[in-house]
Amino acid sequence: MPDLVDIGRVSHKYPNILVHGVFSTKERKDLIPMEMLPTLWKYLAGIARNHGIDLLAAGGTQNHCHLLIVLPSDMTFAKAIQVLKANSSRWIREHGVAFAWQEGYGAFSVSSSSKAAVIDYIEHQAEHHRTRTYEAELEAMIRKSGMQFDPVEAFGQVA
Numbered sequence: 001m002p003d004l005v006d007i008g009r010v011s012h013k014y015p016n017i018l019v020h021g022v023f024s025t026k027e028r029k030d031l032i033p034m035e036m037l038p039t040l041w042k043y044l045a046g047i048a049r050n051h052g053i054d055l056l057a058a059g060g061t062q063n064h065c066h067l068l069i070v071l072p073s074d075m076t077f078a079k080a081i082q083v084l085k086a087n088s089s090r091w092i093r094e095h096g097v098a099f100a101w102q103e104g105y106g107a108f109s110v111s112s113s114s115k116a117a118v119i120d121y122i123e124h125q126a127e128h129h130r131t132r133t134y135e136a137e138l139e140a141m142i143r144k145s146g147m148q149f150d151p152v153e154a155f156g157q158v159a
Contacts, residue, residue, distance in 0.1 A: 060122075081105050
């Protein structure tokens with residue numbers, strides 16, 4: 001008979017915590033130069049990789065960013081966003097842009113069955129924002145998730 005493994009000593013972690021994160025530039029201004037966007041998404045992927053975060057998609061426009069990440073089991077979403085925002089803002093400033101991210105973020109859980117749709121959504125941000133502002137997009141995401149939306153809390157002003 002084979003030896004039984006002492007289950008108490010074996011540590012298995014199989015996290016599949018998908019989170020769609022959204023955050024904007026300071027005062028939601030168009031601070032990210034258009035030509036810098038593709039490189040910024042790649043840079044964010046590098047930051048994520050260096051910190052053990054699996055970044056599945058990154059995209060956005062000149063005034064905001066969307067990320068789909070697989071959250072590591074030993075990291076909070078707040079910590080992941082802090083690492084990504086701090087390092088990316090430093091990189092943007094090093095390229096001669098007066099830049100800052102807005103405080104805060106939106107975080108929305110994503111089911112495995114919706115992963116491909118969210119990746120597609122993130123990769124086609126420019127198309128979505130031909131007809132809808134960041135503010136309208138974030139409000140719709142918040143309301144769709146069942147949370148209360150307060151424009152003063154979200155944007156610091158009445159929308």
